[in-house]
Amino acid sequence: MKTYLVKTEQAIPISLAEAWDFFSSPLNLTKITPKEMSIIVTSNQTTETKIYPGMIITYKISPLLGIKINWMTEIIHVKEGEYFVDEQRFGPYALWHHQHHFKEVKGGVIMNDILNYAIPYGLIGRLSNTVFVEKQIKEIFDYREKAIKELFGELS
Numbered sequence: 257m258k259t260y261l262v263k264t265e266q267a268i269p270i271s272l273a274e275a276w277d278f279f280s281s282p283l284n285l286t287k288i289t290p291k292e293m294s295i296i297v298t299s300n301q302t303t304e305t306k307i308y309p310g311m312i313i314t315y316k317i318s319p320l321l322g323i324k325i326n327w328m329t330e331i332i333h334v335k336e337g338e339y340f341v342d343e344q345r346f347g348p349y350a351l352w353h354h355q356h357h358f359k360e361v362k363g364g365v366i367m368n369d370i371l372n373y374a375i376p377y378g379l380i381g382r383l384s385n386t387v388f389v390e391k392q393i394k395e396i397f398d399y400r401e402k403a404i405k406e407l408f409g410e411l412s
Contacts, residue, residue, distance in 0.1 A: 257350055257351070257374045257376075257378075258374060258375075258381075258382050258385075259351060259372055259373065259374045260372070260373050260374065260385060260390065261370070261371070261372055262369070262370075262371040262373070262393055262394070262397065263368070263369065263370050263371075264368065264369045264397050264401070265366060265367070265368050265369075266366070266367050266401050266404060267361070267364060267365070267366050267367075267410070267411035268364050268365050268366075268367060268404060268408050268409075268411060269363055269364040269408060269409045269410065269411040269412075270364055270365060270408050271360075271364075271365070272337055272358060272360040272365050273337070275358055275364075275365040275367065276336065276337050276358060277306075278407075279340075279356060279358070279367070280306045280307045280334075280340065281301075281303065281305060281306060281307075282297055282299070282301045282305060282307065282311075282313045283297055283301050283302075283303055283305070285297065285315075287403065287407065288399075288400045288403040288404060288407075289396065289399070289400070290395065290396060290399040292318070293317050293318055293319060293396070294316070294317065294318040294322070294324070295315055295316070295317050296315060296316045296317075297313065297314070297315055298314045298315060298316055298326075299312060299313050299314040299315075301313070307331045307334055307340055308331065308334060309331060309332060309333060309334050310330065310331065310332075311330065311331040312328060312329075312330050312345070313328070313329050313330075313331070313342075314326065314327070314328045315327045315328075315329075319348060319392065320388075320392075325347065325348060326346065326347070327344065327346065327347035327348065328344070328345040328346040328347060329342040329343060329344050329345060329347075329352070329354075330342065330343055330345050337358065338357065338358060338359075339355060339356060339357045339358065340355075340356050341353065341354065341355045341356070342354050342356075349373050349374060349375065349376070350374040350375060350376040350381070351372060351373055351374035352371075352372075352373050353371070353372045353373070354369065354370070354371045354372075355368075355369065355370040355371075356368075356369055357369075357370070361411075363411055363412075364411040365411075369397070371393070373393070375389055
């Protein structure tokens, strides 16, 4: 199985506490995901819910042609104010391991993401990644960067 790696970094002009509060709330994912993905958190979360190791989060998403699919992730590691890691338990990927890291810097926070993923179906999966999955993941992270800038501004 071929795996792929995506790394992103974004500087955000908010405190570490504010960043952690926002990104550790599962419901906020809908605010930073492209609308055409139609992401809906279906697990029993509230605006006060914060992530913890072992937390299961379920979603309905439309990654392709508006077709809704179920997706389940588990928060497997949390070090408050520093990082958390989610892994897919059920969904469209053969592997989804997403690390979210936060570091306080002068004037704000640097947020780094490290995503390792794989597509099922061997050669067909690799071709799918080349044709559209890789591009779609880049578009999701680009959208997220723009949405975060709109929500919080830019660190100069």
